[in-house]
Amino acid sequence: MRQYKKVLLGVASIVLIIVLAACGNIDDSSSSTSSSGKKTTSVQTTGQVSKSEYAGVIKNGHYLTSKARGLTANRNSNSLNITSFENGLLGVSKSYYSTSNYIFQEGQYLTTAKLTNWLGRKSKSNPTGLNPKDNGKKNSSRNPIYVESIEEQDFMQKNGNSLVLKGITIGIAMNTIDYYQKIKYGATYQQTITSKERVAYGKKVAKLIVERMRKIKKIGKNVPITIAMYKQAANDSLVGGSFYAKTQTTSSNISNWEKMNVENKVFPEISSTSDYASNDNKSFENFQSQIENYFPTISDVTAQAKYVNKKITGEQVTITTQFYSETEIISFTNFIAQVAPKFLPSGVPVNITVNSANGIQAFLSRSSTQRNFKSHVFSSY
Structure with missing residues (x-):
């Protein structure tokens, strides 16, 4: 963490x-x-x-x-x-x-x-x-x-x-x-x-x-x-x-x-209490499941979501893992770009960071008006 x-x-x-x-x-x-x-x-x-x-x-x-x-x-x-x-x-x-x-x-x-x-x-x-x-x-x-x-x-x-x-x-x-x-x-x-x-x-x-x-x-x-x-x-x-x-x-x-009326929430929420963020939390859990099933070395998938007047206005997703080759990172980033639009909130800016103990490996982002994510893989050279 x-x-x-x-x-x-x-x-x-x-x-x-x-x-x-x-x-x-x-x-x-x-x-x-x-x-x-x-x-x-x-x-x-x-x-x-x-x-x-x-x-x-x-x-x-x-x-x-x-x-x-x-x-x-x-x-x-x-x-x-x-x-x-x-x-x-x-x-x-x-x-x-x-x-x-x-x-x-x-x-x-x-x-x-x-x-x-x-x-x-x-x-x-x-x-x-x-x-x-x-x-x-x-x-x-x-x-x-x-x-x-x-x-x-x-x-x-x-x-x-x-x-x-x-x-x-x-x-x-x-x-x-x-x-x-x-x-x-x-x-x-x-x-x-x-x-x-x-x-x-x-x-x-x-x-x-x-x-x-x-x-x-x-x-x-x-x-x-x-x-x-x-x-x-x-x-x-x-x-x-x-x-x-x-x-x-x-x-x-x-x-x-x-x-x-501003509040920040972390997903996945441990509490099962139903509130205005429950649907967003369930969607994130589905996204988390897709990501964790993709590769065996995923150690953590979390997000911080911001709410204003009980409406989500943005989300920061962090995925912690360890890849050993450039091709693994590229493939995983492409996979995230395909899965994220299906589960993460639309109409708000969303950033996704893929990192390891050695630093950031990839970064994906989407503005509030976009559906698809732009991505960048941080090469080792």
Whole structure:
């Protein structure tokens, strides 16, 4: 299962690079990324590999990376949380900033140093900490760490030869379980955070973040700021967490929240309880049976499915096996491409990864508008 988690994160990274870099369609116009529209440096925008995805920003010939790059990954023990958080946040952004009118830019206003302080406990030495002061307790009455991670996404528009900031999305990942140690290098304990506590504390934190961002001169008082609240899954969860609320403000206040009914499920489900995902689970079990009967060295076939308002919106399938020749991998990939359309959900994007202890062996994908899968076998040469 550890390999399954690593592959999901690796595939997500590959997809994000393809989507945002799109280096075959670089827009050669020079521009700058200031809110005032003044030219400061040479910037290019990438093309779009799909109308459903954003063009990105290239600065001085290089992809413009986040000022807090890697912070979310370094703070998280479950790679599925990272994948769900980062990919889901991009999905939230699309509901406010259309891919046809906005250009995606990695966060440039919240640095690693600033966010590290914000994610710490509030104290005399760290007055900007968003997590509560340490009350000295070592049991369930301790003040837990509520806020686990913060992610920034910027959205730009062209103004002549310049890029101008037109919107920001902030993702706030809230813990459902706080893992802590009573002594350094000692045993790890768990403190459960109730839904009521998490939601209430998250609203306070969101308000503080908006107020602080309004004080950043380059952002200003009126640029739309979208906030998306995310609940972390447990460290040992087989699925990532999910977003539960979102809002947008053009001031320093947050007036209302929109509830998000998002849930991730892992197939095959152990529980036989009938619910809205039961038919999808049965179809996956049939797919699993076909795959496992094809070749004797299949060790694991699993999937993570995402549901919004109890409707499936995407599925990530991972098949773990060991093939010893290129022809076996090719034949197996062709077989999957024939079987998958019969059992896996239609009308939603589906990715299938075939991996072994040595890494990814093949990758298949299908968009929401396609029936057949495109595939690629990773050769050993």
